[in-house]
Amino acid sequence: MIVKCAWMYHDIMDLYGDKGNIMTLTSRASQRGIDFQVTTVGIGQEADLSDFDLVFMGGGADKEQVALIPDLLSRKDNIRKAMDENTFFLLICGGYQLFGQYYETADREKIEGLKFADYYTATGKAKSRCIGNIIIDAPLDGINLRLIGFENHGGQTMNVAHPLGKVVHGYGNSFDGGYEGYYDGHILGTYLHGPLLPKNGQLADFVLTKAIQKRNPEFTFDMLAPIDQPWEGIARKALLDRWKLEDKAEVHNS
């Protein structure tokens, strides 16, 4: 089986080890005999995103977001086509922000977004940022996961119709909203860096499943054989122990 992944703006959108997400997907796929093929797509590079099963975009500073936005907007029709054809989108922080209505930089420059969702991201209070470790509980199509990450963003994302999860520790979409990220079945956007997937192996498998489903609609999450991950387990436990939390999501409706 082959999974084709487009890695958007790999050279400029890669904060806090976001590339680790690609490494994790490649490794977890290959352990199941799946050929995970990665194609990088930079500014000005021709690509038909609807050819891919998964599109990944990491986070970045305001400067990079301003630099790439004309290129991203020029791909809007192609991105819509990809979504209509069930390509899955995994977006981290700065990438997540740009799929909404708009993003307002720390200098209050308003950048138009792709508008694939109703959420928008406004500048927070001067010099205040949501920074630190974050833990959320995410009910993903009935699979309840406790996710661990690290966030560092000034932008405050509001009007999120379908949050990814409920904040257990940390901030999330805004300082006091209590919810984190966005998930609508086609797009998974989140502020979790760290990077996200090495710390959350089950989420990596969920993303793989969504990507596989483009060409194999009958494929389900439980068809991926479990992977022994002793080091990831130790890392998760060390973080969760800090806040005396179990490695088990509390079921809730977000």
Ligand code: GLN
């Ligand atoms: N520049 C954006 C912000 O500060 C995104 C940062 C990020 O990707 N970590 O809100």
